[in-house]
Amino acid sequence: MCQMNAKEKEVIYLTAVIELLRSMVNHELMAVVGEDSHKNVQFKTMTHQQLFFIALVDFLSQTDAKAPVPPIPYLGALRAISNTPSFDVNNSVAGLKAAVDAFTGWLQQEIAVETWLSSIDIQANIRITRYLLLKITGNLSKHNTLRSVGVAEELQHLLDKIGHSVELYQAMLIQEDIYEKFHDDVCAYHASTIAEFINGLYWGIQNYLKPEYVRSYTPEGNESPRYNFLYPEGLKHPYAKTCYWNLMNQVRSGPIFEPFTVTEHLKGNY
Known part of the structure; x- marks a missing residue:
């Protein structure tokens, strides 16, 4: 497989990251309950909670060495993207960088x-x-x-x-x-906070890529449900182009949950 440029690699990483984030924070696994800044997450069953942490360990792991992009932890890929973004418009990457820094700092404690x-x-x-x-x-x-x-x-x-x-x-x-x-004990206590971090990462990606989506999205007609995406300059590899289409569709649908803040009562221990 031919060498990919930074923009193509970024598209591939972001597509994979969003798939993982959606597998963790969705209506099938959990519900977000409560008001204002006093929310928490309730899993449908203990099995759903277990699935959440299985998906989380995949997100905290490294990508496959045989993949078409260099192996790197998914969170490390997000950090690299937030530091040298390919699609930044008027500092649209700021929210993603803040979300990555916040979750990384929390994990390292x-x-x-x-x-x-x-x-x-x-x-x-x-x-x-x-x-x-x-x-x-x-x-x-x-x-x-x-x-x-x-x-x-x-x-x-x-x-x-x-x-x-x-x-x-x-x-x-x-x-x-x-x-x-x-x-x-520990993970059950922190599950709501982790879900807040994961949802924050998703919204960081969403807001970062929204200007690119606006530039790229091209409806075929006023009454037609069909549309196209205009590939950005430099995106040539066929795999990266397919990922780009999927990525723009992910931005089009948006995160599953609105941004939420978990109650401080679930952030004081451990």
């Missing part, structure tokens, strides 16, 4: 989680970044013990940092205790 590890009879005050906690939770949601040895190794390291040296098999045994605490 280290928290303390008091956890009873009944399988090995240890009470541990685990110190962990929110990013790593969410990665561990998502991976444990997807895989059983024998498919999550890498998670066990991470738990070994976390326990070793606070003075608890355990064998690998012991770290494998505590995964159920860890999942119960991380998923059912």
Whole structure:
């Protein structure tokens, strides 16, 4: 496959990112309830909550090395785009940059989680970044013990940092205790806040690309429902052109939820 330019890569990354964001924040998984700045998210079932965190760990992961664009974490791709945007008009990228910075900063913060590890009879005050906690939770949601040895190794390291040296098999045994605490307690508490961040990223992309959509959108006639998009200069690769069409249609439909702010009562712990 031929080399792509920066604009083509950006279009491909943004198309994939929006697909992931829509898989996390949608009416099938959740409802946003409450008034003004005191909203929260309610999942339809515990299974829907689990699906939310599985999709989230994919979003926090790196793109496939065999994809037609360089491998990079999706959030890292958004950061790179917000720093060197191809479609910025009158600083339309500002909201996206702010949303990326806010979520990245929140993920990088280290928290303390008091956890009873009944399988090995240890009470541990685990110190962990929110990013790593969410990665561990998502991976444990997807895989059983024998498919999550890498998670066990991470738990070994976390326990070793606070003075608890355990064998690998012991770290494998505590995964159920860890999942119960991380998923059912910490992640459930932060789910509404994470949904607010994800929705903010989506709106950041929407507002960034809206001027490009206005430039590109071309209806075929006053009474015809058909329309075209005028490709921007420099967009030549056929895969990128298909992604561009999909991307403009994503902008045309817009985010599923309006912007919302979660109550501060769900932001004080962990």
